[in-house]
Amino acid sequence: xxxxxxxxxxxxxxxxxxxxxxxxxxxxxxxxxxxxxxxxxxxxxxxxxxxxxxxxxxxxxxxxxxxxxxxxxxxxxxxxxxxxxxxxxxxxxxxxxxxxxxxxxxxxxxxxxxxxxxxxxxxxxxxxxxxxxxxxxxxxxxxxxxxxxxxxxxxxxxxxxxxxxxxxxxxxxxxxxxxxxxxxxxxxxxxxxxxxxxxxxxxxxxxxxxxxxxxxxxxxxxxxxxxxxxxxxxxxxxxxxxxxxxxxxxxxxxxxxxxxxxxxxxxxxxxxxxxxxxxxxxxxxxxxxxxxxxxxxxxxxxxxxxxxxxxxxxxxxxxxxxxxxxxxxxxxxxxxxxxxxxxxxxxxxxxxxxxx
Amino acid sequence: xxxxxxxxxxxxxxxxxxxxxxxxxxxxxxxxxxxxxxxxxxxxxxxxxxxxxxxxxxxxxxxxxxxxxxxxxxxxxxxxxxxxxxxxxxxxxxxxxxxxxxxxxxxxxxxxxxxxxxxxxxxxxxxxxxxxxxxxxxxxxxxxxxxxxxxxxxxxxxxxxxxxxxxxx
Numbered sequence: 001x002x003x004x005x006x007x008x009x010x011x012x013x014x015x016x017x018x019x020x021x022x023x024x025x026x027x028x029x030x031x032x033x034x035x036x037x038x039x040x041x042x043x044x045x046x047x048x049x050x051x052x053x054x055x056x057x058x059x060x061x062x063x064x065x066x067x068x069x070x071x072x073x074x075x076x077x078x079x080x081x082x083x084x085x086x087x088x089x090x091x092x093x094x095x096x097x098x099x100x101x102x103x104x105x106x107x108x109x110x111x112x113x114x115x116x117x118x119x120x121x122x123x124x125x126x127x128x129x130x131x132x133x134x135x136x137x138x139x140x141x142x143x144x145x146x147x148x149x150x151x152x153x154x155x156x157x158x159x160x161x162x163x164x165x166x167x168x169x170x171x172x173x174x175x176x177x178x179x180x181x182x183x184x185x186x187x188x189x190x191x192x193x194x195x196x197x198x199x200x201x202x203x204x205x206x207x208x209x210x211x212x213x214x215x216x217x218x219x220x221x222x223x224x225x226x227x228x229x230x231x232x233x234x235x236x237x238x239x240x241x242x243x244x245x246x247x248x249x250x251x252x253x254x255x256x257x258x259x260x261x262x263x264x265x266x267x268x269x270x271x272x273x274x275x276x277x278x279x280x281x282x283x284x285x286x287x288x289x290x291x292x293x294x295x296x297x298x299x300x301x302x303x304x305x306x307x308x309x310x311x312x313x314x315x316x317x318x319x320x321x322x323x324x325x326x327x328x329x330x331x332x333x334x335x336x337x338x339x340x341x342x343x344x345x346x347x348x349x350x351x352x353x354x355x356x
Numbered sequence: 357x358x359x360x361x362x363x364x365x366x367x368x369x370x371x372x373x374x375x376x377x378x379x380x381x382x383x384x385x386x387x388x389x390x391x392x393x394x395x396x397x398x399x400x401x402x403x404x405x406x407x408x409x410x411x412x413x414x415x416x417x418x419x420x421x422x423x424x425x426x427x428x429x430x431x432x433x434x435x436x437x438x439x440x441x442x443x444x445x446x447x448x449x450x451x452x453x454x455x456x457x458x459x460x461x462x463x464x465x466x467x468x469x470x471x472x473x474x475x476x477x478x479x480x481x482x483x484x485x486x487x488x489x490x491x492x493x494x495x496x497x498x499x500x501x502x503x504x505x506x507x508x509x510x511x512x513x514x515x516x517x518x519x520x521x522x523x524x525x
Contacts, residue, residue, distance in 0.1 A: 042395070042396045042400075043392045043393075043395050043396060044395065045395055045398055045399070045400055045401045045402075046400060046401065046402050047400050047402045047404070050404070214382075315389060315392060315393065316385075316389070318392060319385070319388045319389050319391070319392040320385065320388060331381075
């Protein structure tokens with residue numbers, strides 16, 4: 001980023017973009033709670049929320065209002081500072097990941113100025129995401145420790161161990177991808193998957209790195225603390241897990257952070273493996289309709305892919321039983337990490353072979 | 357002869373170690389997803405209750421009513437047979453004698469001054485209906501609506517009597 005480019009217009013542009021992204025992801029997280037309940041319902045032959053508004057669409061608003069109105073309880077024996085810091089950190093980290101995601105192709109104005117649909121195109125985007133995601137687990141850890149509750153503490157332990165184990169496999173699976181793309185910048189990686197079909201090859205990374213995709217998606221389930229890896233909040237053993245002692249909006253923050261994380265993870269999954277904002281026939285649109293439409297459709301396509309992933313996350317949650325703790329660790333350390341290493345080796349060999 | 361049929365019906369749990377296909381989980385996950393996805397298109401078990409009600413059988417025994425005859429006179433004579441037959445002891449009543457000038461109100465010389473059914477005790481067996489010699493009490497197709505306190509479930513005579521035939525509703 002060139003320093004001189006930071007003008008008032010630039011700042012305004014970014015502020016608007018950030019507000020739209022934050023508002024959008026909050027809105028999507030809100031309706032994810034509705035969708036989760038609807039998905040759970042239809043899979044269990046029920047109807048789900050259908051009282052508040054048409055199809056129960058006002059249910060998230062009612063839930064939010066309820067959370068705001070609830071009495072806020074801070075346990076006497078808790079560490080008050082960390083108790084408040086926990087949910088705040090979880091929420092903050094959930095929102096921060098969205099900064100490096102390219103939401104759509106650049107919009108080129110008539111006067112030649114470029115409007116990038118990305119808050120910050122840093123050249124280590126993937127590293128940034130990993131850093132923020134691993135900070136996210138601090139929210140759970142601090143909150144659970146500060147609660148001064150044995151169930152919360154156990155849950156925090158599990159969350160931390162799980163995050164450490166699976167982040168390793170996640171990173172290793174992405175190394176293969178990064179070796180192919182030769183860049184850590186999110187925009188670069190997405191740009192390389194331009195279109196859908198190119199000279200007899202699929203451009204999307206999923207078709208080049210299916211194994212990495214499987215490892216990555218399994219790890220993201222674990223990172224999100226979602227079923228079947230939701231050991232840190234398993235109701236059947238740990239009451240409410242790390243948010244046992246939390247009430248009112250602090251509880252809301254934890255629950256909300258989970259859904260924002262799910263949305264962002266879906267976006268990352270679609271950006272890294274399913275072409276992000278790229279879609280078949282985008283060159284045709286650019287040629288025959290308008291370059292602006294390429295961007296608009298691109299954003300919608302990215303959101304569509306993300307929604308598909310969110311639905312997939314939900315389908316999995318309501319399909320699979322929870323893993324046992326030792327099974328979880330077995331899967332992480334004994335299966336996914338060797339598999340990721342193997343994938344790395346094969347990718348490296350193929351790249352070497354093609355270079356000659 | 358075995359005491360139970362467990363020995364014939366019980367299925368031995370397969371304790372063999374998982375083979376490779378089972379250990380990679382993915383085929384099993386796909387199988388599970390197929391089941392849950394199939395359920396999306398199945399008919400819902402839930403009924404949209406206030407808008408749609410479950411159809412009752414024609415012999416459904418719901419809330420009680422106290423009957424009147426064609427001229428609108430109460431049929432009940434407070435004989436107490438319903439209270440006697442009630443296995444849940446949900447019915448209490450107090451009888452009174454009909455005075456001159458009340459012939460248009462009560463069909464016979466004796467009538468129920470008080471008549472109460474405790475809907476929380478009632479088991480809706482319908483024995484009161486069968487015991488009644490005057491066809492005065494019947495069980496209808498509706499069931500007791502919810503209430504905030506117990507008192508609301510003790511139905512007085514006014515709650516149970518059907519409207520007078522001359523009244524508009």
